[in-house]
Amino acid sequence: MNAEATTLPRRARLLNNWLLLLAMILANIGGQMYGPLLPLYLQDLSASVAQVGLFFTLSRIIPLALQILGGYIALAAPVSPLLSKDCINRIFYGNKN
Numbered sequence: 001m002n003a004e005a006t007t008l009p010r011r012a013r014l015l016n017n018w019l020l021l022l023a024m025i026l027a028n029i030g031g032q033m034y035g036p037l038l039p040l041y042l043q044d045l046s047a048s049v050a051q052v053g054l055f056f057t058l059s060r061i062i063p064l065a066l067q068i069l070g071g072y073i074a075l076a077a078p079v080s081p082l083l084s085k086d087c088i089n090r091i092f093y094g095n096k097n
Helices: 011-034 035-045 049-076 085-093
Strands: none
Touching: 011 085, 049 085
């Protein structure tokens, strides 16, 4: 199969990138909408102020500990070919390097 036949035209690649950007913006906005209402929801579940504070404290500490553990595992593991420059170029630009 010809390499030129599998590559997207420049205009289609730009459209795909803009759609990806829009989708990421909407996903990030949607993911942050629950934050201001979460303490009210926890109090509606009859949690005390101390329990709400403990919930938010643990919700910040646990991901930090898991990120440190994930970093250690990532350094110990061999480099993944999925994140190579060649793979990223193929995703965004077809088979062109």
